[in-house]
Amino acid sequence: MPQTEAPERLSDRELEVWRSLVETTAELQRLLSVELQRVELSSGDYAVLLALTEAPDRTLRSSELADAIDWERSRVSHHLGRMERRGLIRRAECPGDNRGALVILTDDGFAAIRRASGPHFRAIKRHFADALEPRQLDDLAGVLDSIRTHLASTTTEGQHS
Numbered sequence: 001m002p003q004t005e006a007p008e009r010l011s012d013r014e015l016e017v018w019r020s021l022v023e024t025t026a027e028l029q030r031l032l033s034v035e036l037q038r039v040e041l042s043s044g045d046y047a048v049l050l051a052l053t054e055a056p057d058r059t060l061r062s063s064e065l066a067d068a069i070d071w072e073r074s075r076v077s078h079h080l081g082r083m084e085r086r087g088l089i090r091r092a093e094c095p096g097d098n099r100g101a102l103v104i105l106t107d108d109g110f111a112a113i114r115r116a117s118g119p120h121f122r123a124i125k126r127h128f129a130d131a132l133e134p135r136q137l138d139d140l141a142g143v144l145d146s147i148r149t150h151l152a153s154t155t156t157e158g159q160h161s
Contacts (some may be wrong), residue, residue, distance in 0.1 A: 029129055035123040039116045044079050046120065049088065049105065049113040058105035061094055065103050086110055 033043045041049070043088070051068040052058050060068065066076040080103060083089045088109035094100035130138065 030121055031127050032120065035119050036116055039112070041112060041116050045083060045088065046113065047114060048076075048079065048083060048103075049109055049116075052089065052103065052105035053110065053113055055105075058110070060103050062091070062101045062103050085107070136161060 029043065036043055036046055047069045048065065051065055052060060055064075055068075062076060062080065063073065065080075066073050069076070071079075080089060080091060084091060086108075087106055090104050090106055092102045094102050098149060129137070
């Protein structure tokens with residue numbers, strides 16, 4: 001349950017659970033990255049391709065893509081260059097804005113994410129979902145929702161300070 005005034009120091013238990021969360025999510029990300037590498041994609045490639053797959057006309061402005069995957073603009077630009085050389089995406093000038101660029105999913109990029117999605121989802125099931133009982137999954141969903149709500153409220157509060 002949230003406290004009205006948070007203590008300045010983490011308890012030993014809070015630190016233990018935090019470290020467990022960080023280590024567990026890092027291991028999950030590592031395992032999922034290994035699965036993606038088997039289909040010749042990085043986790044960054046997958047994030048970009050997924051965002052473009054879900055976008056109208058499979059196209060996003062590069063700034064919108066950066067926001068969608070929560071990356072710095074320069075990181076997106078460098079990564080897109082590598083993906084473009086591999087034929088997964090193409091970039092085009094943004095009509096009416098010569099500073100902006102459109103990022104467009106190519107047919108090869110769409111085929112790559114389709115090829116990767118089955119193994120990726122099976123890895124998520126095997127390494128994550130299968131480890132949890134249905135009640136644990138519900139509990140985890142509640143915990144994550146609480147954290148997201150708390151982060152949203154503290155971010156909003158910080159903007160008004």
